[in-house]
Amino acid sequence: MEARRRIHAALTVVVIVLVTSSYGRHVAKAPMxxxxxxxxxxxxxxxxxxxxxxxxxxxxxxxxxxxxxxxxxxxxxxxxxxxxxxxxxxxxxxxxxxxxxxxxxxxxxxxxxxxxxxxxxxxxxxxxxxxxxxSPDNAYLPLVVAALLLAIMALLFVVVPYIYRRRCTSKCIKTICCQAPEYSVDNGRVNTSEASKAKPPRLLSLDTFRGFSLTLMVFVNYGGGGYWFFQHAPWNGLTVADLVMPWFVFIIGTSVVLAFRSMQRKGVSRLQLLRKITWRTVVLLMLGFCFLNYSPRDGPLSWSWLRVPGVLQRLGFTYFVLSLLQTFWGQKEIPLRAHHWWNPVQDVFLYWPQWLIIILLETLWLCLTFLLHVPDCPTGYLGAGGIGDNGLYPNCTGGAAGYIDRWMFGDNMYRYPTCKEMYHTTQPFDPEGVLGTINSIVMGFLGMQAGKIIICFKEMNFHILCRFLVWAFVLGISAAILSKCTRDGGFIPVNKNLWSLSYVTCMGCFSFLLLGSMYFVIDVKSWWGGQPFIYPGMNSIFVYVGHSLLGFYFPFSWEMRFQSSHWEWLLQSLWGTLLWVLIAYLLYRKRFFLKI
The missing domain is CATH 2.60.40.2890 (Domain of unknown function DUF5300)
Incomplete structure (x- = not known):
């Protein structure tokens, strides 16, 4: 018996050797x-x-x-x-x-x-x-199916209500799809008694733009179906996820101009405005720091690693600076049109102190980025470090921006930058750091410029749209020159992590084009009421904070079983996003709008 066992074992070894060595075939099962x-x-x-x-x-x-x-x-x-x-x-x-x-x-x-x-x-x-x-799987089939379903839903939201409105057959549909609270965009040229009787129409395109950006943000934050282009770029370059935050900052700037001018014309004093600005800024900072920078999934809270910068912190500080600019150097009344040489550019000339401050801020960003000495790193370095640039600068992630943040915050920064996996970086880097906040203010100021155009050229839709196109063209050309129309080879590459100047000009171009398109379709032609994006757009703080706090809980997400394809992840991302749009719609019906 013992001899038989030895012979059997020897034969088994021979068979295994023949299979693996002579023919190179697999013995182990292929990995999942x-x-x-x-x-x-x-x-x-x-x-x-x-x-x-x-x-x-x-x-x-x-x-x-x-x-x-x-x-x-x-x-x-x-x-x-x-x-x-x-x-x-x-x-x-x-x-x-x-x-x-x-x-x-x-x-x-x-x-x-x-x-x-x-x-x-x-x-x-x-x-x-x-x-x-x-043969590989069709990874984009789930996306195609989802796009078709969303297209059908878009027809229900846009075409059907439009037909009903044109036929004037449904009062209910009008209420759901057309009505909304109102922003004042009048420029002081109307009769006071008439203004008291009827409020000027709200800029629905602005709410829609905000809601569109927020909806896309929720979808991206919930995973974007696992597709790489719905996630942030590893370093240089642009993906869909990189579009969201600058759009939101742009909208903040436009809203500041419209809202503050309306309050100033109502007699709100500068001191009252400063109190309001300070309160909103503090609330945004505390919401971001206390609630969104920490999750129970991170384990026991430790002040030694708690992140200080964050999305809401940057939005709050950007709002604070933009509001100060509008409070001290905004125009309460637009002068009556006269034959002045600066009439064609009055939306710029009347606000020259603001432009001077923004130019100084951008000069500061350029000087710090390209002139600040960073130990063991080349001056003006904009790379990711790690194994990039032939591995010459492994500890130089982010150049001056990363150096300033590490000096100010130490370990209280974002620990998983988007470049970590691809570039094998070891240094922490925060995409919402100090230096990038300067260009965030510049991005918001471009949004303020859109608001000034709407105010200065009220009821002159052709002039408004033409100026939007001119600004989009100028910013787009600037981005093309700075980046040389390449991802990595430009003077200043497009980079969301750094909020580079080319990134700001590129996103400013997109913002003017998108807001202009929505303004034409919604406010000028009334072809679309902004549904469903207008609902989260009017409750943006509630939706943003809510989706951030509850995103890891059922029914917004669940433990996925099928991780070999995008089907379940895309379903979960869309489901969570649609739930928040539905919640925003129900709150709209109840006339509940969370404001700070």
């Missing part, structure tokens, strides 16, 4: 792939071992990272790779620093791929032949 992953198997038919290295084409001048080592003589090795960006792979001899082959390829989710490293019959040199063992 998750979203944005593919399986890459290397088959080495050479007589010496090889090593495989990779780098992402999105990673700027990054060092190659080790992926797999493959033994010689028909052995193989498998590795799970990311499908988010194009990868460049390089196969080298293990004993000598010699590159056998190099190629770039965008792999697709769920696919199984093979690379056969063998001697070419044509020239007797090593070559790499790539094959597909299992």
């Amino acid at each position: 792939l998750k979203m944005d992953q593919a399986l890459l198997t290397f088959h080495n038919q050479l007589s010496e071992g090889v090593q495989v290295f990779y780098t992402s084409d999105y990673c700027y001048k990054c060092l190659y990272q080790h992926l797999a080592s493959v033994k010689p003589n028909n052995n193989n090795a498998s590795a799970v790779i990311s499908t988010r960006f194009t990868l460049t792979l390089q196969v080298e001899r293990r004993t000598r620093n010699e590159t056998l082959c190099r190629w770039s390829q965008t792999y697709e989710e769920g696919g199984h791929y093979s690379v056969w490293i063998q001697i070419s019959e044509a020239d007797s040199k090593p070559s790499c032949t790539r094959t597909v063992d299992k």
Whole structure:
């Protein structure tokens, strides 16, 4: 019996060796792939071992990272790779620093791929032949289905109410879809008695723009279905997620101009305005610091690592500065039109003190960014550090911006920057840091400029739209020049983490175009009432704080079981977003609007 067991064991070992070595087939089961992953198997038919290295084409001048080592003589090795960006792979001899082959390829989710490293019959040199063992999944099918369903919902919200309004058949539909509280945008040229009888129409496009930005923000914060373009860019570049916050800042600037001018014309004193500004700023800062910067999932609270900067903190400080500008140097009354040389640019000329302050702030940002000496880093460095820039500046993440934040906040900063995974950074970096707040103020000031245009050229829709287009063109050209229309090779790359000047000009261009389009469709032509975005837009603080605090709880989210595709994650992201839109609509029906 003992001899039989030994013979049986020996035969088993021989069979296993034949399967793994002679033919290079898999014995172990292939690993379970998750979203944005593919399986890459290397088959080495050479007589010496090889090593495989990779780098992402999105990673700027990054060092190659080790992926797999493959033994010689028909052995193989498998590795799970990311499908988010194009990868460049390089196969080298293990004993000598010699590159056998190099190629770039965008792999697709769920696919199984093979690379056969063998001697070419044509020239007797090593070559790499790539094959597909299992066809990849269609990662974008869930997105297409969701887009079709949302398009149908859009028809229900836009086309059907429009038809009913035109036929004047449903009073209820009008109430739901058309009415809203009102912003005053009158410029002082109307009769006082008439103004007391009827309030000037509210700028519905502004509420819609705010609600659209907020809805997209909720969707992005809830995961965006797991798609990489609904998440922030690793460093330079622009994704859908990077559009949201600057749009919101732009809207803050526009709202400040319209609201403060209305209050000033009602006789609200400067001291009362300062009290209101201070109160709102303190509330925003405390909401961000006490509630949104910490989650019970982070474990026991420790002041040694609690994050000080944050989204609401930046919004609060930006609001504070913009409000001061409007309080002290805003125009309570627009002068009657006369034959002045500055009439065509009165929306700029009348506010020259504000422009002077903004120019000084931007000059400060440029000087600190490009002239401040950062230890062990090149002056004016804007990179991510880590393995980027050929690994020369591993501890220089964010350049001057990161240095200032680390000096001011120490460990009380964001610990998981978007560049950490791709660039293998070790330094903390906060995207809502001090230096970026300067350009956040500049972004809000561009929104103030939109409000000034609406005030100065009231009831002159053609002039308003033309000026929006001019500003969009100027800002777009500026962004193109600063970035050289490239992701990484410009004078100042577009970068959301740094809130670079090119990022601000680019987002200012988009903001003027989007607000102008909504103004034309909603306020000028009345083709659309802004539904459903107008509802969260009128309760923005409630929706933002609520979705941040309750996002990890049912029914807004749940523990996902199917993590190999985007279906469930996209469903959860859309479901959570739609719930908050529904809550905002119900609050609108109840006439409940949370204000601070």
